[in-house]
Amino acid sequence: MRELLWLTPYVRRYWVRLLLGALCVVLANLAWALTPRVVGHTVDGVIARTLTSSELLWNLSAIVGLTLTGAGLTFLMRQTIIVVSRILEYELRNDFLHHIERQSARFFQLYPTGELMAYATNDIASIREFLGPALMHGLNTLLALGFSLTFMLTLDVPMTAFALLPLPVAAALTYIIGKRVHETFTTVQEQFAELTRHAQESYSALRVIRAYGAEAAESDRFRMLSQEYFRRNLRLGRLQAFSSPAMLLVVGIVQLIVLGYGGFRLMEQTLTVGELTQFFLYTNELIWPFATLGWITNIIQRAAASTARLRRLREQEPEVRSTGRLPKRPADIRGEIEFRNVWFRYGDDRPWVLRGVSFVIPAGSTVGITGPIGSGKSTLVALLTRLYDVTDGQILLDGHDIREYPLEVLRTAFAVVPQEPFLFSMSVAENIRFGNPEASLEQILDASRRAALHSDVELFPQGYDTLVGERGITLSGGQKQRVALARALLRESPILVLDDAFSSVDSATENAIRAALRELTPRRTVVLIAHRIASLQGAERILVLHNGTVAEEGTHDELLRRNGLYARLFRYQSLQAELQAL
Missing domain, CATH: 1.20.1560.10 (ABC transporter type 1, transmembrane domain)
Structure with a gap:
């Protein structure tokens, strides 16, 4: 009682x-x-x-x-x-x-x-x-x-x-x-x-x-x-x-x-x-x-x-709390990201996922992040948006620790397309508009074109009013990823993070999307996270993660000349692509 x-x-x-x-x-x-x-x-x-x-x-x-x-x-x-x-x-x-x-x-x-x-x-x-x-x-x-x-x-x-x-x-x-x-x-x-x-x-x-x-x-x-x-x-x-x-x-x-x-x-x-x-x-x-x-x-x-x-x-209090009081609006954020000696693990009894990671992503640049499976790529995204807090070290946004920003401001500054996009049981248009509830139909169509989705939607029975079903069950994997990308583009946040967002997209469609993304810079900082190196083409700089550390860093050509982990991954994936083409 x-x-x-x-x-x-x-x-x-x-x-x-x-x-x-x-x-x-x-x-x-x-x-x-x-x-x-x-x-x-x-x-x-x-x-x-x-x-x-x-x-x-x-x-x-x-x-x-x-x-x-x-x-x-x-x-x-x-x-x-x-x-x-x-x-x-x-x-x-x-x-x-x-x-x-x-x-x-x-x-x-x-x-x-x-x-x-x-x-x-x-x-x-x-x-x-x-x-x-x-x-x-x-x-x-x-x-x-x-x-x-x-x-x-x-x-x-x-x-x-x-x-x-x-x-x-x-x-x-x-x-x-x-x-x-x-x-x-x-x-x-x-x-x-x-x-x-x-x-x-x-x-x-x-x-x-x-x-x-x-x-x-x-x-x-x-x-x-x-x-x-x-x-x-x-x-x-x-x-x-x-x-x-x-x-x-x-x-x-x-x-x-x-x-x-x-x-x-x-x-x-x-x-x-x-x-x-x-x-x-x-x-x-x-x-x-x-x-x-x-x-x-x-x-x-x-x-x-x-x-x-x-x-x-x-009584379960959130581990990540909005304690920041920095008087900034998302529109005022330029998009410079710095990881400063970041260590992270998912629990005191769990192994380290990131070990002393440090790097800087200049505002308005396009940076790629790759590495073997389990190297900590997706963990970076979770830390950027404070789904988790770092165990040690700092993550800075425009020179300020991200914990100084109110959570709402911080997360609004990022438009993230995750590996497994979630779609609501609504129409295509409503799913895209989720990124910006005030968006007009013309803005939705523009975001859809930049995500190389528009031509597919035109073939749907009710066009943009077509219901996608629970979790987008009526769409293919590539179409779901492009709906999620259109949603992120419509958001117009200063930082766009694509976490293996092209894994279910064919090469021609991926090239069209990359061309549209190039138009975003220098207005937005773009972070491309991918296991497939081909998805990082156009990145100004590439970070290679391995065992929770930044193993290599440089442009695509520089990393190939070093003949290290990146070069081995590139050769392996190129050989795989050639064998699949036979």
Whole structure:
């Protein structure tokens, strides 16, 4: 239960509305509680023939009025409390997304996409059920019990005492079932996260699964996870199914006691028919509170488990923080980059990826970076945009440490085309416009032409309005890379970074793109990262990485004359190209 206190700052924002809702609950329950009292007096008056016609009509009108008042206040109660719970759900999801967006890359190694989806859906929905239905019905239950028991005590203390005998059993059942529900629901949520993660991976890797004929194996894995999720839910369902009947059984016992003891008192003429009617109506009013007590307990325990999970995630502070206060706009950045004795590794127990790397990229120049697989090329990109911070050393942009820039300014200064471009399930035009939401159609077409994409898009059924499918599944690898390149070109950032962005593009298309890129300099700094040396043609200078260090540096011709690692890579790749051409 203590976990739910974490929600206090959210609830406090809407305390006025919730107070109004609580007032409606109090008044509604008072109206319902007064109704049996009027009914009892009416019954006694009719039996004793002491009521006049006008008094009977007045009593009947009072019963109708109290019923309508209770119904109206119940409606207002739902309109306030339930609406607030929906608003809080909306705010929790927004804050969750904002928290995720602030996280560094290492966070997503701990929390896969599928697990994050479980937090954003099931866990927040469980919390919303607590903040709305459980809070409303919980308060309603307490007040109904309070008013009913108060009026019962004013009628007959001994009978009330007999009626309350089964309540300790109800309390014990509530505690035991609630504890088991909390534990079981936690395991259900964990399994749901695992199931969602696997489903997300399977959808994303559908082409690979089909290519390897692994559909049956993946289906078996998914079935096993689903069966385990089903088993855990079944266990939870059994617990929840037991709680309400158990509470109703307690109420049934209470009613049996009231009828038996009340009938005995009636025969002794120490209790009137009207008083017994009131007592029985009050025990009837206990049915709903007792029936919902188990349900409310279940929701509270589920919400406590979900809140604990969400709190643990929200307490994960980003490793990379925006602490810079440099008063610069992206447009003011010239684009000079310097790595000064940079060391980096992905964890204290992991090997060094970069070892004392130092180099300078002048503003407005085009520099190529190559090296064997695993030499640290893509790590440079991650460090430039502060997806990770350097372990030691400095990275400077226009002479300032990149940590002095606000993250938003720093990342806006870079337009990055990654090795595996991500496309949204939108149209081609919308995917390109993502780089600049204010761009006109003419600007989109211009960026598309420079990325050598326009001729392909013209052949699509709906042109630039063609939907690309999830992650761009309807496009080829080369087309996806060119959409990502057009998006980056449209961004007009001072620094363009192409991380192996031509790996799926044919030679003719690559030459056309390189010609368009030459027009960008000296307005932009261009960093070409590629494993294929042919992709670095036109670079003014080339850096060769090997084992996390800058092994060689120079122009293409200079590096060939040195007959070092670059020359060996060039000869090997040239031979490969000749063999493929045969």
